[in-house]
Amino acid sequence: MANLKEVAKLAGVSPTTVSRVLNNHPHVNKDTRNKVHQIIEELNYIPNINAINLIKGKTNLIGIVIPFSNYPYFSQLIQGISEVATQKNKKVVLFQTSYDSKQELEALEMLKLKQLDSLIICSRNISIATIESYLQYGPISIFENIKNTTLHTTYIDHYHAFKHALQYLYKLGHRDIGCVINRRNSSSSIQRLSAYKDFCLEHHIPIKEELIFENYALLEDGKALYESLKKTKTIPSAIVISSDHTAAGLYLSLSETERKNFSIIGFENQEISTLLNITTVDIPLHTIGIQLFKQLSNNSITQTKFDTHLIKRHSVFKLKD
Amino acid sequence: MANLKEVAKLAGVSPTTVSRVLNNHPHVNKDTRNKVHQIIEELNYIPNINAINLIKGKTNLIGIVIPFSNYPYFSQLIQGISEVATQKNKKVVLFQTSYDSKQELEALEMLKLKQLDSLIICSRNISIATIESYLQYGPISIFENIKNTTLHTTYIDHYHAFKHALQYLYKLGHRDIGCVINRRNSSSSIQRLSAYKDFCLEHHIPIKEELIFENYALLEDGKALYESLKKTKTIPSAIVISSDHTAAGLYLSLSETERKNFSIIGFENQEISTLLNITTVDIPLHTIGIQLFKQLSNNSITQTKFDTHLIKRHSVFKLKD
């Protein structure tokens, strides 16, 4: 495989000149330039990017840490991030972790090794402190609300969003309300749960563990949720679900009659909730992805909050008593 | 930032020895090894992977070319590919092209530049000939059925799968059948269309352009499809749709009565078709992703075909006349 030196030799110039031609430096004689281009063609010469990375200390590669690629929630983030990355001529390296700390660390290590210029963490398992300790090797942005951190953060107020949905149901007369989350120990679930519990306390509603449902995220989980709901002692009149897909799955499991007597609020504002007319809380995932990327090039630490909006559709009913 | 040389100096050994320690070479004195490790700790030394890549001519990075990350079809492929890649300690670089040839070329160029070890093409716009010309720079596997190629291929028989679905409808008495595809000029659409046309010819059914619907792929497209269907002169009694999500979107747009008088067959066997009980053709996308990855390390050119299966559910009815 031809290298820069050979090109130089055959063109009868120094490697430096070839390098200048390749990098479009201004002060090169036209004839020399042409000659070099000609030899490059002839030899089918290709610069070795690893050598360039070595000397420049950059790779134009940015890492994305996500647990799964095939969850709509995450694939929308990826879509957004990749779009800007493409525009900015950066490439995206996927770290699909399945929430395995070892894989998350791998991403951080690659930042350390300088094979990545920067890192975006969409969801995590390891501690913030660990992540922060890698900040010395490159910019890191994270999709989470963290106080007093040196990481770039982009976030939404899960607590507020969840509570707002609950309040809306309360105003319509609902008192027995279910709460559906995914991983119980995730940052967002913790916020949502605490919103749920505070809501109950504020309105003097007893907190019933059987109305808190964990590990539901996908469409098919909605069916399982339906089964679980049938087994509760207290029959809730409404439910707030942290994923539209689970909400849709539940909705589709209900009979026509059941649908008219049970209120559902989903989260994310996915296509499917539009189609099924399910009330949901909009989370601008695509835009959040873009912002996560953009923050990486900020010099100072930035915290960006995105607003969520309750989108009222037809899966919520006023409770008659 | 500390480098190997500094470690050597402080440890009182040569760079070679440090390198040996780092790479776990057998013949190193235990004391020396410990001393070196100690200095590495002290200096917080990190090997520069770009230097290693340069010298080894490898990066352990493999590229994936996909048009969009947020289509379930593609995100399932990504999920499968990433899973094995993680196992094999390779990292995945995403080229989200939006079918822009320039972006597809970018991926091929990075293979050429040796920043990628190999490449997986899930869907493409540029010519096979162009792709093949990059084969000299590294292994490439593609999710497509190509005859006489030097690329690794993993594929399904779109023609057969589509025709099988059509025959099934024919046997149940359907004669006016619609056909829904995505990009008309894509390799899979061409096969599907030709299956549709051959089917019509074989059964002496006139081919009506108004029953061929293009550019439908997502859930929300199902609604638009519903609108389009209402405008056709011939009212079809059944439809074959190359995407489950569009099939689901259409299904949900129908009234209860319409659903009982209209047969739908989707493709892919996504969660949503299970939930809605829509008859579909299973495409093992996850497994295909895994195979696409595995083929890269085969020495000889391999062509893997995956079978598709018609999954009979309750969205298809026998036509009474």
Next chain:
DNA sequence: TTGTACGCGTTATCAG
């Protein structure tokens, strides 16, 4: 078991 010297392919510096 350890060290010397060179090579990987490119860019930066400085001199002319």
Next chain:
DNA sequence: CTGATAACGCGTACAA
């Protein structure tokens, strides 16, 4: 406008 030389950080053949 051009070139010689060093440098990026590491691996490895060869010698000791």
